[in-house]
Amino acid sequence: MSITPAFLAIDQGSHASRAAVYDSRGQRGEIVYRAVATECPRPGWVEQDAEELLESVQECVTQATRGIGSTALRAGLATQRSSIVCWDRESGAALSPVLSWRDRRAADWLEKFRARQEDIGERTGLPLSAHYGASKIAWCLANLDRVRGAHDRLVIGPLASFLAHRLCPGTVPVSDPANASRTLLFNRHTLDWDDHLLGLFGIDRAILPLCVPTRHSYGAMQAAAQTIPLELVTGDQAAALFAGAETGSGNAFVNLGTGAFLQIATGAEALRVEGLLTSIAYADEDGPRYVLEGTVNGAGNALTQMAGELGFDAADYAVQLDGWIDSVREPPLFLNGIGGLGSPWWRAEFDSRFIGAGEARARMVAVAESILFLLQANLDRARVALAPTRIRVGGGIARSDGLCQRLADLSQLPVWRQGETESTLAGVACLLGSKPAPSARDHCFEPAGNRAVQERYRRWLIELEQALEANSEPR
CATH class of the missing domain: 3.30.420.40 (ATPase, nucleotide binding domain)
Structure with a gap:
C-alpha cells in the first residue's frame, strides 16, 4: 500500500x-x-x-x-x-x-x-x-x-x-x-x-x-x-478510545481484546460510580480527560483458554464462533472468573463454572456470552450516572458479527463497529494527528428482539450473585 x-x-x-x-x-x-x-x-x-x-x-x-x-x-x-x-x-x-x-x-x-x-x-x-x-x-x-x-x-x-x-x-x-x-x-x-x-x-x-x-x-x-x-x-485502552470517532457522552466504547473494557468519556469531570473506575484517558497542559470505566478480565483469553480445554484449535474456534452463536439456541451459563472477577465486584479469586449442560460448541457460546453479560453488568452500573445512546466497539474479537449483534440485542443500543478493528493502533495515530474518514467497512448492528439472551442474562446475574454470597470475601 x-x-x-x-x-x-x-x-x-x-x-x-x-x-x-x-x-x-x-x-x-x-x-x-x-x-x-x-x-x-x-x-x-x-x-x-x-x-x-x-x-x-x-x-x-x-x-x-x-x-x-x-x-x-x-x-x-x-x-x-x-x-x-x-x-x-x-x-x-x-x-x-x-x-x-x-x-x-x-x-x-x-x-x-x-x-x-x-x-x-x-x-x-x-x-x-x-x-x-x-x-x-x-x-x-x-x-x-x-x-x-x-x-x-x-x-x-x-x-x-x-x-x-x-x-x-x-x-x-x-x-x-x-x-x-x-x-x-x-x-x-x-x-x-x-x-x-x-x-x-x-x-x-x-x-x-x-x-x-x-x-x-x-x-x-x-x-x-x-x-x-x-x-x-x-x-x-486509553488510546483505543480515540480510534477515529467522537468520544462524547453519547458513546460508550467497548474494546474486546485479551480483556474487555467499557469506557464512557466524561471530559474534565471525574465521575465516581461505585464498583467502576474513574480513569484518565489523556492529560496535557489543559488538564486531564476522564472516563468512567468497567473492566472484564476474561475475554479473548477466556475464549482461548476454554477452546484449549475443550480440544479446539485457537485459530479454528475464531473462525467457527459466529456459526456456533447462530446455531446454538440455548447454551448453558458460564460464570466467568478467568483472571479474577473485575468490575463492579472486584474479586481476585473466583472459581469459574458452567451452569447447565451443553456440548463443546455450546460451552464456547456460553463463554462468549459471559463476556457480554459482564460488560452489560458494567453498563447497567454506569447508567446510574450516564445514559449512552450507542456503543462503539473495537478490538480483535469484535470481528465476530455474532458477538456484536448479541451485544446490541442485550444492551438494546446500536453497536457501531469501525472497519478498522485495531483500535489501539488507530487511536495512537489519531492522537498524533491522523484524521481518518468514515470507511465503507464500518457497520452498525441494530438491536433485535432477542428476548432469549436477555432472559439468560437475568438468570446469569442471579447465579453469579448466589455464587458470590456463598463465597463472600471482606469488601
Whole structure:
C-alpha cells in the first residue's frame, strides 16, 4: 500500500506487539505483528520477559518503517496497562520479569489496606485490587535480590516507562498519566505520585519514573536509518478510545481484546460510580480527560483458554464462533472468573463454572456470552450516572458479527463497529494527528428482539450473585 507516511503507531499488548504507519487521512500501511510469550509459574502469577517485549517492539518498528524515506515521521506508543517491571536506570537492563496486569500474586498482602479503600479510591479512582501496580512493586522489593541490590540505580514503574526509556537512549525514566494511574500510587487530581499513598504502601518516590503529560518529548528512537521522535505514550485502552470517532457522552466504547473494557468519556469531570473506575484517558497542559470505566478480565483469553480445554484449535474456534452463536439456541451459563472477577465486584479469586449442560460448541457460546453479560453488568452500573445512546466497539474479537449483534440485542443500543478493528493502533495515530474518514467497512448492528439472551442474562446475574454470597470475601 503506497501512502504518505506521517505517524508511527506502536501497540505492545499481552499477546503481541504491533506497529504500523498512518498518513494524515488515516490510511494505514501494513501492520507488523510479533507474538510474545506469557508464563504462569504459579496460580495467580502471570509474567512476561521484559527484554523479549522490548525486542518485539524494536522488530515491529524496524519492519514498519523499512523503505520509508520521510523525515516527518512521528511516533506514539501504547502499552498494556497495570503491568510492572523493575530495571537499572544506568544500563537499562531489566531486573525483574514483567508482572502482567493479570498477575494477582500479592492479593493477600494488599488485603491489610482494606480499611483504607475509600480514601485510596478517592485519590486514585481505582478499587483496591492486586491487578494494579502497588502490590506488585512491594512484592518485587521484598522478594527479588537483584531489585534490592540495585540501590540508587533502581527504577520500578509501568511497562510503558521501561520501553520508552530503552527505545530512547539517553533519557530519564518517565511515566504518562494513563499508565501511572494504574499503580494505586498516582493522584488523579494532582497528576503526580501521591506522597500519602507512597507512605501507606512503603514505596520510595525516588524509585519511580517522573510523571509527565500524555504528549511529551519522550526522546528519539532509531529505526531503519531514521531518527523518530517519540511524542506520545499512553495505555492501550486509553488510546483505543480515540480510534477515529467522537468520544462524547453519547458513546460508550467497548474494546474486546485479551480483556474487555467499557469506557464512557466524561471530559474534565471525574465521575465516581461505585464498583467502576474513574480513569484518565489523556492529560496535557489543559488538564486531564476522564472516563468512567468497567473492566472484564476474561475475554479473548477466556475464549482461548476454554477452546484449549475443550480440544479446539485457537485459530479454528475464531473462525467457527459466529456459526456456533447462530446455531446454538440455548447454551448453558458460564460464570466467568478467568483472571479474577473485575468490575463492579472486584474479586481476585473466583472459581469459574458452567451452569447447565451443553456440548463443546455450546460451552464456547456460553463463554462468549459471559463476556457480554459482564460488560452489560458494567453498563447497567454506569447508567446510574450516564445514559449512552450507542456503543462503539473495537478490538480483535469484535470481528465476530455474532458477538456484536448479541451485544446490541442485550444492551438494546446500536453497536457501531469501525472497519478498522485495531483500535489501539488507530487511536495512537489519531492522537498524533491522523484524521481518518468514515470507511465503507464500518457497520452498525441494530438491536433485535432477542428476548432469549436477555432472559439468560437475568438468570446469569442471579447465579453469579448466589455464587458470590456463598463465597463472600471482606469488601
